[in-house]
Amino acid sequence: xxxxxxxxxxxxxxxxxxxxxxxxxxxxxxxxxxxxxxxxxxxxxxxxxxxxxxxxxxxxxxxxxxxxxxxxxxxxxxxxxxxxxxxxxxxxxxxxxxxxxxxxxxxxxxxxxxxxxxxxxxxxxxxxxxxxxxxxxxxxxxxxxxxxxxxxxxxxxxxxxxxxxxxxxxxxxxxxxxxxxxxxxxxxxxxxxxxxxxxxxxxxxxxxxxxxxxxxxxxxxxxxxxxxxxxxxxxxxxxxxxxxxxxxxxxxxxxxxxxxxxxxxxxxxxxxxxxxxxxxxxxxxxxxxxxxxxxxxxxxxxxxxxxxxxxxxxxxxxxxxxxxxxxxxxxxxxxxxxxxxxxxxxxxxxxxxxxxxxxxxxxx
Numbered sequence: 001x002x003x004x005x006x007x008x009x010x011x012x013x014x015x016x017x018x019x020x021x022x023x024x025x026x027x028x029x030x031x032x033x034x035x036x037x038x039x040x041x042x043x044x045x046x047x048x049x050x051x052x053x054x055x056x057x058x059x060x061x062x063x064x065x066x067x068x069x070x071x072x073x074x075x076x077x078x079x080x081x082x083x084x085x086x087x088x089x090x091x092x093x094x095x096x097x098x099x100x101x102x103x104x105x106x107x108x109x110x111x112x113x114x115x116x117x118x119x120x121x122x123x124x125x126x127x128x129x130x131x132x133x134x135x136x137x138x139x140x141x142x143x144x145x146x147x148x149x150x151x152x153x154x155x156x157x158x159x160x161x162x163x164x165x166x167x168x169x170x171x172x173x174x175x176x177x178x179x180x181x182x183x184x185x186x187x188x189x190x191x192x193x194x195x196x197x198x199x200x201x202x203x204x205x206x207x208x209x210x211x212x213x214x215x216x217x218x219x220x221x222x223x224x225x226x227x228x229x230x231x232x233x234x235x236x237x238x239x240x241x242x243x244x245x246x247x248x249x250x251x252x253x254x255x256x257x258x259x260x261x262x263x264x265x266x267x268x269x270x271x272x273x274x275x276x277x278x279x280x281x282x283x284x285x286x287x288x289x290x291x292x293x294x295x296x297x298x299x300x301x302x303x304x305x306x307x308x309x310x311x312x313x314x315x316x317x318x319x320x321x322x323x324x325x326x327x328x329x330x331x332x333x334x335x336x337x338x339x340x341x342x343x344x345x346x347x348x349x350x351x352x353x354x355x356x357x358x359x360x361x362x363x364x
Contacts, residue, residue, distance in 0.1 A: 115157030
């Protein structure tokens with residue numbers, strides 16, 4: 001919820017809103033049905049015993065002296081007068097009782113956070129179906145979420161999709177762009193793209209298949225790198241230094257603290273490090289294998305593999321000595337076969353010892 005609108009709602013509920021602000025609020029609620037829904041829920045919460053008890057124990061004189069807000073006295077008298085001061089001054093605590101109650105997302109679940117602060121646990125298969133948010137619709141299934149704002153009038157307020165360790169998920173944006181999210185990744189995106197550009201922000205790793213629209217370039221922000229595309233398929237890995245691998249089409253890359261702009265051709269990747277890009281060919285199997293639950297590695301250190309184990313299996317990885325960290329390994333890790341098979345093979349081929357206990361994998 002936008003703080004200004006939230007404050008107007010609270011002022012209206014307390015009876016201290018000006019005629020001008022009241023008219024503005026009513027107009028906004030008519031234009032955006034989701035605001036009207038929030039207001040009704042706030043009104044309902046205000047009448048609940050727990051909120052009434054909270055307001056009853058406010059020190060209204062102290063609140064009034066501290067507020068410096070010039071409220072108009074409401075016909076219901078001193079109680080509502082103090083309520084307004086309490087709402088505006090102690091909003092962070094009172095809103096705990098007044099704000100729309102949303103069931104907290106399950107820890108470790110895939111979470112979609114809407115612009116109004118509501119969090120939806122996408123890991124809960126009972127949530128499958130269609131959600132109506134203003135003029136937009138969100139279609140939820142077990143493995144993907146799709147935004148539908150075809151009428152072009154949906155709000156551009158930002159949503160956040162968080163994919164935790166051990167999970168992966170697909171997002172279809174309002175323009176039809178498809179985004180596959182790897183574990184421990186996050187994307188910030190608008191409900192609809194109504195501007196001259198289509199912009200999102202990513203952390204972690206994601207593969208984009210961008211819907212072509214020459215009039216509105218698609219821009220992905222990841223760490224210190226911006227990727228500008230029209231209609232393209234590419235992978236972006238921003239767990240550490242941003243790495244962009246182009247599968248098809250063409251992209252232009254720009255560093256945040258650099259004037260350097262480079263273009264990639266399909267089959268090549270760029271890594272941004274110390275304000276410079278380095279370009280090289282990439283192995284599609286190695287770079288995109290994660291989308292099939294496979295991690296191919298060639299001359300990778302066990303420490304690097306440990307980072308993948310942490311993301312894919314939600315397990316903390318620790319090393320008792322630097323020798324184990326630097327161990328050079330070539331092979332494959334798959335989600336389907338599981339971690340135990342990989343560790344057993346690692347022990348047999350390298351002699352490295354490990355202990356997996358209470359969610360912690362320790363190499364000795």
